[in-house]
Every structure is written in C-alpha cells, then in structure tokens.
Amino acid sequence: MDEKDLLIALRSVDEKEAAFRSLVALYKERLYWHIRKMVLDHEDADDVLQNTFIKVFRNIDNFNGDSKLYTWMYRIATNEAITFLNKKAKRNNVTIDTLKDQAIENLKSDVYFEGNEIQLRLQKAIHTLPPKQQQIFSMKYFEDHTYEELSELLDTSVGGLKSSYHIAVKKIKDFLKSNETF
Structure with a gap:
C-alpha cells in the first residue's frame, strides 16, 4: 500500500484501525531506533514510541501532506523524546546533560544494549x-x-x-x- 492509499485508509472510519496497524508495522522499528538514540534506555524508548503513535492516531486528520507521512511522524517522535527527557530531568531534579550521563552509565547494565x-x-x-x-x-x-x-x-x-x-x-x-x- 503506498502512502496516498494508506492516508486515505487512515482517514476512513471503516479502515482506520487496520490501516493504523499497517502504519505501526511499517514504521515502528525505524522510529524506535530514532527515539532510542535520543533517550538511550529501552523502556523509555518504548514509552516514547507508544506516545508517538497515540499522537499520530489522534492527529492523522490534521496531517496536511506538506511532507511525507514518515517525516511528519519523525518530527512527532523527536518532539515526544525531547518532551520526555525534559520531564524526566525535571522530575529527577537534574539537568538534561546529567540525565544523559546517567543513561550512558546505565547502558552497561542494559540487557538490550549489545555494544x-x-x-x-x-x-x-x-x-x-x-x-x-x-x-x-x-x-x-x-x-x-x-x-x-x-x-x-x-x-x-x-x-x-x-x-x-x-x-x-x-x-x-x-x-x-x-x-x-x-
């Protein structure tokens, strides 16, 4: 299914859920790795990815087609990751840099980090x-x-x-x- 057909299906009441499952299957891995590089932690990346797809689902009717669908979703994912990091830093009363330093140190014990x-x-x-x-x-x-x-x-x-x-x-x-x- 090309992007134009996918968008039509996403905006159709009858086809929205099936089209959205296709959209998730198509882009979840690429978006996950983009988010993971920003937040570093697997569980945090999963949370941000879920929030990204919720925003995409809720706002797909507002997508105006000025860019590719992936570009639009990529920007949502980026903004969600930044928002997540800012909230986490504020909640832990640390700077973003300190938060990232901690995340890098935590990579050593992260079972999902294969480096x-x-x-x-x-x-x-x-x-x-x-x-x-x-x-x-x-x-x-x-x-x-x-x-x-x-x-x-x-x-x-x-x-x-x-x-x-x-x-x-x-x-x-x-x-x-x-x-x-x-």
Missing part, C-alpha cells in the same frame, strides 16, 4: 555534542539518511547539515583521541 566498550565510548562522545549536532550525527551515521532526507526531516539546508555533520565528526574524533584508554 562493547568502544560503542559505549562513542555514545559518550556523541553526548558531548550540542543537541542539534547529536541529532544530525546520529541520523547520518546510524540511520544512514542522505543529506537531502535530513534536509526534509529537519527543515535545514543541505550545506548547513554537511557543515554540522563534519564539525560533529571532528569533535567526536577529538573526544575519542583525548579519552583513549590502553
């Missing part, structure tokens, strides 16, 4: 970047988006994205070099 020490160090390096650079780096490096896709998803120029990505890569390399352990 090794090098991947843990990479996560630490990524989280030293400003939030926008973190997002651009993760989307380009881990999710393998093209600059053109990133431009549409983030509503930013390709030139600006290339610059941000290369600056992020340099900062990560510098962090890893200065924090080498032998």
